[in-house]
Amino acid sequence: MTSLVIAEHDNASIKGATLNTVTAALKCGGDVHVLVAGNNAGAAAAAAAQIAGVTKVLHAEGDGFTHGLAENVAAQVLAVAANYSHILFPATASGKNIAPRVAAKLDVGQISDITKVDSPDTFERPIYAGNAIATVQSTDATKVLTVRTTGFDPAAATGGSAAVEVLTSVGASAQATFVGSEIAKNDRPELTAAKIIVSGGRALGSSEKFMDLMTPLADKLGAALGASRAAVDAGYAPNDWQVGQTGKIVAPQLYIAAGISGAIQHLAGMKDSKVIVAINKDPEAPIFSVADYGLVADLFVAVPELTAAL
Amino acid sequence: MKVLVSVKRVVDYNVKVRVKSDGTGVDIANVKMSMNPFDEIAIEEAVRLKEKGIVTEIIAVSCGVTQCQETLRTAMAIGADRGILVETAVELQPLAVAKLLKALIEKEQPGLIILGKQAIDDDCNQTGQMLAALADLPQGTFASKVEVVDGKVNVTREVDGGSETVSLTMPAVITTDLRLNEPRYVTLPNIMKAKKKQLDIFTPEALGVDVTPRIKTLKVVEPPKRSAGIKVPDVATLVAKLKTEAKVL
Numbered sequence: 001m002t003s004l005v006i007a008e009h010d011n012a013s014i015k016g017a018t019l020n021t022v023t024a025a026l027k028c029g030g031d032v033h034v035l036v037a038g039n040n041a042g043a044a045a046a047a048a049a050q051i052a053g054v055t056k057v058l059h060a061e062g063d064g065f066t067h068g069l070a071e072n073v074a075a076q077v078l079a080v081a082a083n084y085s086h087i088l089f090p091a092t093a094s095g096k097n098i099a100p101r102v103a104a105k106l107d108v109g110q111i112s113d114i115t116k117v118d119s120p121d122t123f124e125r126p127i128y129a130g131n132a133i134a135t136v137q138s139t140d141a142t143k144v145l146t147v148r149t150t151g152f153d154p155a156a157a158t159g160g161s162a163a164v165e166v167l168t169s170v171g172a173s174a175q176a177t178f179v180g181s182e183i184a185k186n187d188r189p190e191l192t193a194a195k196i197i198v199s200g201g202r203a204l205g206s207s208e209k210f211m212d213l214m215t216p217l218a219d220k221l222g223a224a225l226g227a228s229r230a231a232v233d234a235g236y237a238p239n240d241w242q243v244g245q246t247g248k249i250v251a252p253q254l255y256i257a258a259g260i261s262g263a264i265q266h267l268a269g270m271k272d273s274k275v276i277v278a279i280n281k282d283p284e285a286p287i288f289s290v291a292d293y294g295l296v297a298d299l300f301v302a303v304p305e306l307t308a309a310l
Numbered sequence: 311m312k313v314l315v316s317v318k319r320v321v322d323y324n325v326k327v328r329v330k331s332d333g334t335g336v337d338i339a340n341v342k343m344s345m346n347p348f349d350e351i352a353i354e355e356a357v358r359l360k361e362k363g364i365v366t367e368i369i370a371v372s373c374g375v376t377q378c379q380e381t382l383r384t385a386m387a388i389g390a391d392r393g394i395l396v397e398t399a400v401e402l403q404p405l406a407v408a409k410l411l412k413a414l415i416e417k418e419q420p421g422l423i424i425l426g427k428q429a430i431d432d433d434c435n436q437t438g439q440m441l442a443a444l445a446d447l448p449q450g451t452f453a454s455k456v457e458v459v460d461g462k463v464n465v466t467r468e469v470d471g472g473s474e475t476v477s478l479t480m481p482a483v484i485t486t487d488l489r490l491n492e493p494r495y496v497t498l499p500n501i502m503k504a505k506k507k508q509l510d511i512f513t514p515e516a517l518g519v520d521v522t523p524r525i526k527t528l529k530v531v532e533p534p535k536r537s538a539g540i541k542v543p544d545v546a547t548l549v550a551k552l553k554t555e556a557k558v559l
Contacts, residue, residue: 127433175478254552254558294539
């Protein structure tokens with residue numbers, strides 16, 4: 001029994017989500033290998049080799065991997081898949097994009113968003129926006145899994161000393177080409193890894209007010225910024241800030257929701273936070289049912305007051 | 311060019327589901343069922359492509375119990391030209407649905423196949439990608455914009471740090487994200503017209519597909535409940551509690 005973790009990386013380093021996925025892989029039992037498919041990804045491969053618990057790193061190089069196109073990464077995974085009983089991806093946009101292609105070509109089912117490993121073939125996962133937890137068992141010889149990173153502690157980034165094996169890379173698909181991207185660059189912690197998140201809802205009313213009110217609070221707390229779907233749909237916050245069933249799943253130490261009513265779909269993304277604070281002027285807002293501390297107040301008064309008090 | 315759109319009948323997104331006390335699953339008896347919201351967005355996108363003259367025929371497909379015909383009639387009321395039901399009482403998982411859709415795209419030869427990115431019941435987010443792999447097609451998942459240009463399709467995708475655009479040869483598989491479009495309201499005249507549109511029914515056997523589930527559900531439970539919180543009277547109290555009681559500041 002051996003697991004393969006498909007690394008999330010930027011060629012220079014390994015992203016945090018990979019570490020949580022390694023922990024899940026270790027719980028499946030057996031050795032854990034990591035695949036780094038990239039372009040000039042030597043540094044990422046070397047970093048993967050240091051992850052505690054990893055015994056081998058497979059390194060594939062190619063232009064087709066520069067932007068992580070699913071058609072190409074999946075083909076690379078398939079080239080080595082026969083050696084593995086478990087193939088794990090973090091449940092990030094990238095992992096979710098690629099994993100099912102691998103499963104389908106192997107003619108096996110996929111289990112998405114596992115939050116717990118009960119045994120090598122049995123896992124827990126949320127369904128119905130996290131309103132139910134299913135324990136499911138794979139009957140296939142190869143288990144293809146995506147891992148909800150909030151369900152597993154990250155493996156230590158150092159302490160390991162795996163061998164790095166260079167693979168013969170598969171060629172790039174002619175069917176898909178990367179055109180461009182718009183990725184925000186900022187100094188804030190990444191939303192899915194942040195210890196503190198401050199999140200705004202549609203009540204903020206405009207993107208200027210969203211930034212004016214929420215940014216100083218986030219700065220004071222060293223927090224990441226999140227948003228409800230309604231706020232993103234209205235254009236007050238960018239799409240990658242959306243927390244919820246179909247957006248980011250987060251579980252920070254502290255989640256502060258300002259002007260967010262607390263629809264089921266939003267709660268699905270944040271209800272595993274350690275401490276939840278809600279600021280909303282509607283005392284009946286559903287968010288108060290999950291909040292540890294609820295402040296019924298006008299956020300335009302309360303949020304600046306909170307920022308000043310910190 | 312034909313476009314094939316897959317639509318799933320799911321528990322309505324407004325329903326707060328209840329877990330059965332015997333742990334066998336979620337109680338969906340007598341619960342309101344609707345088209346998966348992401349699939350409504352998929353049908354809407356197909357209709358807009360038809361309105362632009364890029365697509366000539368929209369075929370809606372649903373797999374499952376006979377009541378999925380209602381979901382297909384809704385798709386046709388939004389603007390699909392005809393519907394196909396693959397009827398079975400077997401629990402369908404994404405791999406099986408992908409195989410059924412592959413059999414249908416071999417029959418229908420569409421230039422585009424559009425699916426919702428995930429179903430809000432099982433939250434799997436797999437079917438579109440599986441179909442693309444089985445049919446050896448490229449994929450544009452989590453689409454927030456779709457543009458057909460010079461015989462290729464450019465798909466702008468929502469990804470973790472923002473968005474990216476990929477260019478795909480056709481046929482291609484696209485899965486829709488929330489902000490791709492806002493589906494139109496279904497009008498009564500269109501609901502009436504939809505009743506007369508063609509709806510064909512197949513079985514998995516007729517399509518040569520084995521839909522046996524691969525994943526067994528052993529039990530379904532409620533998530534751990536959070537203990538009730540308190541209301542604080544003012545910001546000062548909130549800050550004090552976060553520092554001394556919750557110890558998160």
